[in-house]
Amino acid sequence: MFCERTKRNCFAESDLTFLFTISDIISKSQNINKDLELVLANLCKFLNAQYSMITIINRNAAIIEISAAYGLTDEEKHRGVYKIGEGVIGEVVRTKKAKIIADVSKDPHFLNKTGIATDLVHNTAFLCIPIISEDEITGTLSIHKYYSRVTDFSPELKFMNLVGLLIGKNVALRQKQIEEMEQLRAENRRLKESPLAHRPDNIVGNSSLMNDLYGMIEKVAPINTTVMIRGESGVGKELIAEAIHRASTRKNGPFIKVNCSALPETLIESELFGHEKGSFTGANTQHAGRFEMADGGTIFLDEIGEVPLSIQVKLLRVLQQRQFERVGGTKTLDVNVRVITATNRNLEDMIKENKFREDFYYRINVFPIYVPALRERRADIPILVDHFIDKLNRINGTAVKRITSGALDLLMMYHWPGNIRELENVIERAMVLSSDNVIRSYTLPPTLQTAASSGTPSKGTLNNVLEKVEKQMILDTLIATRGNSAKAAQTLGITERIMGLRIQKYQIDVQNYKHLSDDDNN
Numbered sequence: 001m002f003c004e005r006t007k008r009n010c011f012a013e014s015d016l017t018f019l020f021t022i023s024d025i026i027s028k029s030q031n032i033n034k035d036l037e038l039v040l041a042n043l044c045k046f047l048n049a050q051y052s053m054i055t056i057i058n059r060n061a062a063i064i065e066i067s068a069a070y071g072l073t074d075e076e077k078h079r080g081v082y083k084i085g086e087g088v089i090g091e092v093v094r095t096k097k098a099k100i101i102a103d104v105s106k107d108p109h110f111l112n113k114t115g116i117a118t119d120l121v122h123n124t125a126f127l128c129i130p131i132i133s134e135d136e137i138t139g140t141l142s143i144h145k146y147y148s149r150v151t152d153f154s155p156e157l158k159f160m161n162l163v164g165l166l167i168g169k170n171v172a173l174r175q176k177q178i179e180e181m182e183q184l185r186a187e188n189r190r191l192k193e194s195p196l197a198h199r200p201d202n203i204v205g206n207s208s209l210m211n212d213l214y215g216m217i218e219k220v221a222p223i224n225t226t227v228m229i230r231g232e233s234g235v236g237k238e239l240i241a242e243a244i245h246r247a248s249t250r251k252n253g254p255f256i257k258v259n260c261s262a263l264p265e266t267l268i269e270s271e272l273f274g275h276e277k278g279s280f281t282g283a284n285t286q287h288a289g290r291f292e293m294a295d296g297g298t299i300f301l302d303e304i305g306e307v308p309l310s311i312q313v314k315l316l317r318v319l320q321q322r323q324f325e326r327v328g329g330t331k332t333l334d335v336n337v338r339v340i341t342a343t344n345r346n347l348e349d350m351i352k353e354n355k356f357r358e359d360f361y362y363r364i365n366v367f368p369i370y371v372p373a374l375r376e377r378r379a380d381i382p383i384l385v386d387h388f389i390d391k392l393n394r395i396n397g398t399a400v401k402r403i404t405s406g407a408l409d410l411l412m413m414y415h416w417p418g419n420i421r422e423l424e425n426v427i428e429r430a431m432v433l434s435s436d437n438v439i440r441s442y443t444l445p446p447t448l449q450t451a452a453s454s455g456t457p458s459k460g461t462l463n464n465v466l467e468k469v470e471k472q473m474i475l476d477t478l479i480a481t482r483g484n485s486a487k488a489a490q491t492l493g494i495t496e497r498i499m500g501l502r503i504q505k506y507q508i509d510v511q512n513y514k515h516l517s518d519d520d521n522n
């Protein structure tokens with residue numbers, strides 16, 4: 001507005017409040033795109049405009065895309081893709097000059113690619129300015145504004161230019177983020193499509209999903225990329241991290257694991273980065289953190305979803321600059337580590353709930369690897385069972401030889417909520433219960449022997465379920481003793497009389513089991 005006192009145009013209080021709000025959003029920005037959308041919402045409100053958007057030039061594809069918008073649906077946003085020089089936005093990018101279309105319905109340059117203008121009445125103006133950062137154009141800022149009388153849009157343009165200056169750096173950062181993600185996606189596609197791959201010797205499984213995984217490990221291990229391993233609890237994420245380390249050029253360096261959920265918030269910083277003597281009560285000596293220990297090797301940050309926001313900022317810096325300071329220290333330490341993270345949490349949802357930083361997420365999600373749940377690769381169960389029998393025989397000094405096919409069927413049908421860790425426990429328990437060095441159905445936990453095992457709720461009463469288990473155990477034992485009911489009763493720890501009653505109750509024909517060969521004995 002024109003100021004009588006100074007005889008020049010100056011800002012009104014509301015203008016300054018608006019500019020202050022924008023610079024406040026920008027300076028505190030944690031989630032670039034969300035904050036740019038907040039800027040657009042404020043801009044629309046301030047200029048009394050209906051829509052606004054920020055486009056960003058995708059330099060890999062030489063196209064301009066809508067990155068943030070106010071008033072547009074996701075579909076409308078997706079439609080907003082322009083070539084350099086195409087339409088008003090393309091023209092602004094090409095010439096680096098602002099453009100005003102006074103009435104979009106009358107101007108052939110206005111392409112209406114998003115489709116939003118279809119419901120606009122006459123007298124809708126479109127104002128678009130270039131966003132420039134460090135002398136380079138990164139995109140555009142534009143608004144749609146209805147008006148009732150022909151007006152001069154220079155005040156609007158002036159404020160848009162100011163906002164453009166304020167957000168320039170953030171838009172450039174967003175541009176880098178988008179391009180980085182795109183390159184990684186392309187890299188990921190390339191890696192996935194190429195043929196594979198040797199099975200790392202610490203991992204068991206031949207299913208096609210696991211073979212895909214081995215291929216990813218083989219491809220990503222030699223390059224120093226940050227890897228994020230995702231998957232349910234107990235699927236073997238730690239083994240994958242180790243396999244990546246072992247197949248990398250850092251294999252002779254340390255592999256340091258940090259379970260982020262096991263550390264209380266107060267300790268996690270000093271655990272990761274170390275502390276100087278006297279930096280807090282109880283810090284009696286200088287202490288090297290896990291990052292220092294991992295120098296020249298790999299650090300595996302398990303349960304990364306549990307890391308508090310304050311520590312995420314610090315980890316972000318290490319990821320970006322490979323530098324940090326010990327707690328209570330001033331000296332900056334350089335570290336040469338490869339970072340591998342793992343989580344079973346939905347980090348994308350956590351970002352929406354502001355529990356996880358988006359910029360940190362981008363840094364750690366450079367190369368995501370998904371480890372399939374056991375129920376998605378049941379074909380691996382037999383080979384895993386053999387692996388665990390061998391391993392546990394060695395550890396416990398037992399001599400279990402095999403598993404019956406009946407028992408294996410039960411294992412194959414179960415839905416394995418605890419994945420491979422649960423399978424290992426089930427096998428260990430069955431080995432302890434086995435009286436003849438064979439794992440049989442009745443040595444498996446009752447949960448595997450009911451309808452619940454397949455993930456469907458068990459129907460019927462407790463008695464029904466118990467009867468089914470009892471019958472199965474009697475059948476298994478009769479098979480094992482080749483129809484010798486006295487021996488079967490002894491194995492099960494019941495009297496011959498009770499055995500007789502049960503055989504009657506379940507209408508079991510013992511004769512069927514008298515002529516079984518060893519192979520049938522399952």
Ligand SMILES: Nc1ncnc2c1ncn2[C@@H]1O[C@H](COP(=O)(O)OP(=O)(O)OP(=O)(O)O)[C@@H](O)[C@H]1O
Binds near residue numbers: 204205232235238302
């Ligand atoms: N493919 C596999 N071959 C052999 N053993 C496996 C395999 N996958 C997992 N295991 C074993 O299962 C157990 C659980 O694996 P691990 O601790 O790596 O799972 P995780 O996904 O990291 O679990 P959490 O999310 O709970 O930390 C370990 O004892 C591991 O050795």
